Amino acid sequence: MANLPIVQFEKKIIETVEQNPVVVIIGETGSGKSTQLSQMLHRKGYTDSGIVAVTQPRRVAAVSVSRRVAQELGVRLGEEVGYAIRFEDRTSERTQIKYLTDGVLLRESLSNPELNQYSVIILDEAHERSLNTDILLGLMKRLVGSRASNLKVLITSATLDGEKVSKFFSDCPLLTVPGKLFPVEIFYSKERPTSYVESSLKTALDIHVREPEGDVLIFMTGQDDIEKLVLKLEDKVRSLEEGSCMDAIILPLHGSLPPEMQVRVFSPPPPNCRRFIVATNIAETSLTVDGVVYVIDSGYVKQRQYNPATGMYSLDVVQVSKVQANQRAGRAGRTRPGKCYRLYPSRVYNDEFLDVTVPEIQRSSLxxxxxxxxxxxxxxxxxxxxxxxxxxxxxxxxxxxxxxxxxxxxxxxxxxxxxxxxxxxxxxxxxxxxxxxxxxxxxxxxxxxxxxxxxxxxxxxxxxxxxxxxxxxxxxxxxxxxxxxxxxxxxxxxxxxxxxxxxxxxxxxxxxxxxxxxxxxxxxxxxxxxxxxxxxxxxxxxxxxxxxxxxxxxYRNLRKALCIGYASQLAERMRHHNGYRTLGFKSQLVQVHPSSVLQPDDDGLYGSYVVYHELISTSRPYMRNVCAVERQWVMPILDKLEKLNVSKLR
DNA sequence: TAGGGTTTT
Structure with a gap:
């Protein structure tokens, strides 16, 4: 812990916090911000007047970081240092430093809007712009202005986002703490490849033949591409002349992989063997793979978007942001100097990539x-x-x-x-x-x-x-x-x-x-x-x-309850076929998803009305998870829709 | 008759 870069900035950080209600900390990967900031404030006595809270966007992070801090302070987890995530509250009366998911903090603020138990609130990883973090940022802005007792707010973010966050908090001070990454050399492609799978394959083989040992992490967009690339890599590596280069293990890594397959990436490779890990963005922040020295970045990611006009979701392949591209590159420099091969020109990075990922709040139903x-x-x-x-x-x-x-x-x-x-x-x-x-x-x-x-x-x-x-x-x-x-x-x-x-x-x-x-x-x-x-x-x-x-x-009562609950997600069947039109949104022709178990009547027709859980546009617009409802339950909803005046609802 | 990037209360 002593050699973490952030420790040298303790005096400066504490001084700035003493003099300002809000401080933005730009802490690069490996700076130690997640584990050290809370301890510094604890040493300075901020835990005498309340709890120091640190929010994390992910459950696993809240648990693992709190465990580390408890260890460093030599206390039992759940006592002076604890965590709170959904279904699991490991804090006690004695807890002074508390790690929690931002969702849990939002829940707490429902029953205690002033959040009086906290003397300091640290919003960690704000650059990821999770929906919950964004709501918290707005709430914190109100709270520092209004709360009677002294509240300190710290926000950690990435280089490209810091200025904006500082401006949001009335130009609050911004401190930069260097990271502890090894240098990563960046290589750009001359132009965009026509096929990312082929281009990744070629780059991966080049690395395997020419570069010294070290694992390769390849960022693809989804399961399909991952499976394709894994097959091709296995095939090519097998055909390489025996003894001409080291052995290779090729591992897919994505969210729908069963857990026992996911953990394979955590066991070290046998000697004289290189691992190729073909992953989605799960390896960007959620999972950290040790031993990676080379990164191949396709520059793309799958993102879910919501269209408020139609009520429809879609899952689109979009370009990553600069923050994401840098995060991916950083995965190569965790243990020693690394290399990152970007499968796009530097011009694209500079001119086309957004600085920061489009925040979830702008892509979701609200x-x-x-x-x-x-x-x-x-x-x-x-x-x-x-x-x-x-x-x-x-x-x-x-x-x-x-x-x-x-x-x-x-x-x-x-x-x-x-x-x-x-x-x-x-x-x-x-x-x-x-x-x-x-x-x-x-x-x-x-x-x-x-x-x-x-x-x-x-x-x-x-x-x-x-x-x-x-x-x-x-x-x-x-x-x-x-x-x-x-x-x-x-x-x-x-x-x-x-x-x-x-x-x-x-x-x-x-x-x-x-x-x-x-x-x-x-x-x-x-x-x-x-x-x-x-x-x-x-x-x-x-x-x-x-x-x-x-x-x-x-199931009449249950279906009636569902009809009331899903009043805004209602569709009416077309007179002569099984297509439906959505009611309440800009009317859209949609189909019952083929995986649905909804059954048609003797004439082959579905019921006149259904409610749906979700509209998703894939190969066509579909309703996913539908429930048949009765006309007499629907009529009052249609009445309400007709009288609706959105401008009065503000 | 078809397709799941990642989180979270």
Missing amino acids: AGTVLYLKSLDLPDIDILKFDFLDPPSTESLEDALKQLYLIDAIDENGSITSVGRTMAELPLEPSLSRTLIEANEYGCLSQALTVAAMLSAETNLLPNRSKSNEKKRKHPPLDLPDGSGFGDHIQLLQIFECWDENDYDIGWCKYYDLQVRGMLFVKEVRKQLSQIMQKIAKGSSDVQANQSRKGHQN
């Missing part, structure tokens, strides 16, 4: 964010004028207001309703929290809890129908429940109920190709949601998973 802000009851609120570092478009905010109005979270004047307040307490998308509240009225809360938890699972739970998997399958893909024809929400409910009947058996998940990790996550989410709902309903509600299962049923 219904949840706006509801959260409304529930804080900030004085002088005009949600359209909330002070964001990078404001989302008016269109996007109006879309959020419209959605919230349709599900009764705000009234026609834009004021939060009591239903809206309850919704804000639930860690769910507004459509699902609205569904839970309605289901509680209809006596089907238990079922709704299960549906909401299943839809919250981050991983794909259902069997993966890829070609390679079909071959591996030991049994035909059948006998999972089919939603009784009503659609995917009901199927998700039935699957969980089956698992419950099988005593949450892991083997049962494996037999049906359901991701074990995902199902266990669902169980935990369900438990958390049950606890919150029981508090809201004052203990009277029945939340047992299996209590409602009684032979054949038409």
Whole structure:
């Protein structure tokens, strides 16, 4: 720890913090900012008047960094130094330094808007511009101006972003702390290749033949390209003349890889063997692979975008930002001097790449964010004028207001309703929290809890129908429940109920190709949601998973609750075919996703109305996860839509 | 009849 660069800046940092409420720290990789800033402030006595909080965008980071700090201070984790992430609070009365995800801090500020328990709040990795960090930046700006007791805010960011953050906080001081990276030599391509897979392949082989030992990390956009490149690399390396160069191991690395495959990158290679790790941006920040000396950067990344006019998501391949490109290059210099091969010209880097990644807040549906802000009851609120570092478009905010109005979270004047307040307490998308509240009225809360938890699972739970998997399958893909024809929400409910009947058996998940990790996550989410709902309903509600299962049923109450919850995600079938048009957004022709279990009637036609969980534009615009609903439930929503006046909702 | 970049409450 003593040789971390940041330690030499302690005096300067403390002086600046003493004299200013907000300080921006530009700390490059390896500067030690994440572990050291909190300890410096602790030494200076800032933990005497409150807790020093450090937010992280990711759970694993909150856990691992707090563990390191506890170790360095020689205390037990959970005592003076602790962490708090969803489902896991390892802090105590004695905790003075607390690492937490930015999402947890946002939750805390709901029940304690002044965040009085904290003397210092450090927002780490702000340059990643996660949705939660961006909300926190806006809240911190208000808080330092308003809070009675002295609050100190530190924000760490990257070189290219620091000035902007400083300006946002009324030109607060900006300190730069060097990193501890080894130099990385950058090589640019003369022009953009026509095929990134081919170009990566060629570059990787050049490195293998010409360069001394050291692993190669290759950044691609997705699973498909990764699999292609892995196959080609294996083929080419095998055909190299024996003894002409060292052995090679080729490893794919992406999020949908099973955990046991992911951890392979952490075991060191055998001697005289080079590893090629072909990865998505998961290797940019989330996973750190040791031993990398060479990086190949395609310059592209897959990004999810939301279109507020149509309510449609798409997953697009876009150019990385300069911050991302530098982060990728930095992965080559962690253990010794490295090299980074950029598969694009320097002109593209300089002229075309954005400085910083487009913040998530400008690429997401903001219904949840706006509801959260409304529930804080900030004085002088005009949600359209909330002070964001990078404001989302008016269109996007109006879309959020419209959605919230349709599900009764705000009234026609834009004021939060009591239903809206309850919704804000639930860690769910507004459509699902609205569904839970309605289901509680209809006596089907238990079922709704299960549906909401299943839809919250981050991983794909259902069997993966890829070609390679079909071959591996030991049994035909059948006998999972089919939603009784009503659609995917009901199927998700039935699957969980089956698992419950099988005593949450892991083997049962494996037999049906359901991701074990995902199902266990669902169980935990369900438990958390049950606890919150029981508090809201004052203990009277029945939340047992299996209590409602009684032979054949038409799930009428549950579907009605879903219809109310998804009032802003409604579609009407075309008269003569199975296409639907969306209602409530700029009307779009969409299809039920082919993976849906929704069943057509005897004439081959689907029901007249469905609600959908998500619109996703891939090869065509699809509704994913649909539920059949009845005309009589839809009519009041259509009425409301007709009378809607967005300009009054502000 | 088709396709999952990465996070998080």
